Amino acid sequence: MVALAGITFASQAVGSDYHNDHTMPGTESQQVADMFQGRESVDTIQVVAEGDLAKFPAVLDKLRGLPHVATVGEPQAGDGIAFATVALDAKGVPVEDVRRVIDTAQSTDLRVELGGELVRGAEETAGGGAEGAGMLAALVILVLMFGSLLAAGLPLITAVFAVGTTVGIIILASHLVDLPDYAPPVMILVGLGVGVDYALLIFARYRSELLAGRDRDTAATRALDTAGRSVLFAGATVIIALLGLLALGLGSLQGLALAVTLTVLLTLVASLTLLPALLSLLGKRIEKAVRRRAHKPHGDRWRAWAAGIQRRPWPALVLAVAALAALSLPALGMRLGFADAGTEASSSTSRQAYDLLAKGFGPGFNGPLVVVARGEQQPGLPQVLADTPGVAKVLPPQQTPNGTVVMLYPTSAPQDEATHDLVTRLRTDVLPTLSGSTFLVGGATAAADDYAEAVSDRLPLFVLVVVGLSALLLMVVFRSILIPLKAAVLNLLSIGAAMGVVTLVFGDGLFGVQSGPVEAFVPVLIFAIVFGLSMDYEVFLLSRMHEEWRRTGDAAHAVREGMAGTGGVITAAAAIMIVVFGAFLFSPDRMLQQFGLGLAVAVLLDAVVIRCLIVPAVMRLFGSAAWWLPRPLVRRLPRVALEHA
CATH class of the missing domain: 3.30.70.260 (ACT domain)
Incomplete structure (x- = not known):
């Protein structure tokens, strides 16, 4: 608490210095932008x-x-x-x-x-208020789960402490590194969801240990030694995925990755230190609240559900995978870019100014393109550009030290697919026919295209590294080949389905939403965060299954007891994340809306479709082979236990 107070005081005294850096060194649009750097200092x-x-x-x-x-x-x-x-x-x-x-x-x-x-x-x-709405909804869910306002408040207190401390640190850090102005809301979004999630998983295990008859100190120790280890592993996976964003070299995305990584790290620290301290201080009152609800059945419905899936695993598996695959299909047509005023709410003055300019001067007036010719004089360049389909108007050329500069207005809006096609046509078909000069095409649409292309080019390696490292960690922890493969495939399916929904809503304009491109860095961020969060539920569920497997040697029984012991907690944790993430749909910022929808849908699909249908079905089909590891790997891999029986 002293740290939170000190950091908050210092950050408010110094203030923030955020800077949006969407530069892409080496691209055509960036070279054009660099030529005019410093001309517009205000x-x-x-x-x-x-x-x-x-x-x-x-x-x-x-x-x-x-x-x-x-x-x-x-x-x-x-x-x-x-x-x-x-x-x-x-x-x-x-x-x-x-x-x-x-x-x-x-x-x-x-x-x-x-x-x-x-x-x-x-x-x-x-606008705003999304954070408060999400926290209020989370509190309601926790009260319904635990039946006590005090018990429900502990995960929230832990999350708020971690987020508050991180925001203060990031405000101070903005003076040292490039951090975008959208870093705080993204940090708060992730920090609240992850913070409540981690604290809830540990507290739920503490409660189950109390109900098993153990004293408060023993219950707290076992909760940290079991669920605490799972949380530590899951948090490490999120951090690995986020740090992988640094390798992409995408301007402000690197600063944002550091900010969100710090958020997850501090939520881990708070869950493993502050929460046990609160349990120690308030343990007696919490124990009374827990024991008042001891008569209620624990996990019977989840046990019965798992048994039902085990009786008919194939229908559940095929139906669930088909649904995820169908939702993923729209993501194949996702168009990346950057939002402008044309995608704002129609009631906003910036959107209405945008529409008025388009009405009075043409749709392309809001997003002119700039062509720079370096080398020999090109007197025919303006006419060549004017004759190009998709060009509405060409301004007189200007001679600069950097070459001949020609500005043109497209016939279509900056976010229109036709403007993207015009940029491609100029670069690949029109300008290469002119000899004696090197040509560069810049402007807002060209910059968005270059950024999206850079993301697309670097994303496969990023995904491969993150998935590979996560699968390796799961292999070490659970001593299994099939489990990490299953986890990787299912996580990719849920992320693909979430991005498909984002594409349908924001790309295709479902539910009356203004259609336009998906923010270029949103898919990368969603992948990094969701992959880690999915591992969180995966580890928590499989740890309980593994615990029962080691105790009984019965694979089917282990699945049922794992579902019974974690189903309610995972559902509650997912519900909290969904309301926290979903609250950002009411943000006036389109990027936060896309981010919130993608995370909320991914968590919903992971908790409902994957954990409730696919995992019990697949584990039933795997049987004892789920826990098999080749002998050479048994000898070489280190032993890392998450759950102690």
């Missing part, structure tokens, strides 16, 4: 008007003299639409001053909307 806001445009200058006059407003540009008129650019006097202007500009620009004489990254950020900051 942030800008676009003020867009529709209606009686003669009154627009009066609106702009109101903005002059506001805090941080440096200059207000002259209005530019289109088809019934006009806009002006407001330049601020610095980067990182406080949100309050941005909102003051938004409020001051409003007029009763004509329609005025404002756009730009600062405006989008101010609107997103004005």
Whole structure:
């Protein structure tokens, strides 16, 4: 608690210094961006008007003299639409001053909307509350599970401590390393889910030991020596997956990976240190609450469910795998990119400004492309570009020290598939026909394409390394060949199904959601986190099965008792994660919405389809072979026990 107070005080005194770094060194779009680096040292806001445009200058006059407003540009008129650019006097202007500009620009004489990254950020900051809603829902689930507000509060206290400490550390660290401004909500999202999950698994084992007749000290010791080991292993798997993101070399994603890794690490520390301390302080009162519910049946329904699956394993297995495979299919058509104001809520001023600019100046006005020619003069370049299908307008070329620069506007919006096709056409078909120069294509759509291509190129190796290391750890722990193979395949299936749902909702516009690309780094993050979380449930369930297998030697009995001992806890833990992650669907940030949906769906499928249907069916079909390991490996692999009988 002293650490939390000290870090919080220091972070509030220093403040944050977040920086979004989506650079991709070596790509065409990045080379173009580097040429113009430093030319725009301040942030800008676009003020867009529709209606009686003669009154627009009066609106702009109101903005002059506001805090941080440096200059207000002259209005530019289109088809019934006009806009002006407001330049601020610095980067990182406080949100309050941005909102003051938004409020001051409003007029009763004509329609005025404002756009730009600062405006989008101010609107997103004005939303929120997802964390609180998720925590409240988690508390309700825990109270229903344990029947005591005190017992339900322990996992939440542990999670809040870990998350609060991590946020303070990350605020301080933002002055030393590049961390994106979306790091805190992602950290809170993961930290709350993982923190409650880990603490719940340990506390649930503590409760079961009390119900078995053991005293408080013995129950706490056995809970840490069993569930604590499982949590430690599962957390290590998440950390390995997250650290693997560093090898991708994807700008801000590296800083985000470090931030989330630190979050998981501190939740582990809190679950293994703070939670036992709380159990020691409050153990007597908790024991009374636990023993009041001792008469209730424990695990009978899960035992019966497992027995039913064991009687007919093939139908359950085929049906579940087919469902996951069907949900995974849309992910094959996933289009990666970066969201812009065109994917914001239709009620937001940034989205309405975007739509007005598209109405007055054409859809491509919101995402111009830049072509740079290095080498010989290319007097015919503007005409070649103008004759290219998909190009609406080409501006006069400009001669710069870096070469000839030509800006063009597509006929389609930045997020449109046609704009992506235009970038590809320019790079592969149009510009290579011109000799004597080297050509580069940049702009927002080109940068998104380059980033998505980099993710796609590096993802297979990342997946292979994470899956391979996790499978190796499972092999060492459970002394088995089949179990790690099963875990790897099932985890990939659940992640694929989750990404399929994300594609359906955000890519195809299911349920009326604005369609557009999936944020380029969301699939990578979801894979890293979900793979680790899936291992969490895998280890917790299989540890109990392994414990019974070593005690009885009966594979079928081990499956039933493993389900009986962990089914309720895994379901409760999954329900908490689902409500915490799902609460971020109400965030105004589209990236957080995608992230929350992907994690919530993955956990739901893992807990319901995989743990309740596939695992008992597969373990029944494996029989005793599930715990088989070739003799050469038996001698060479170290022995690491998670569960002690």
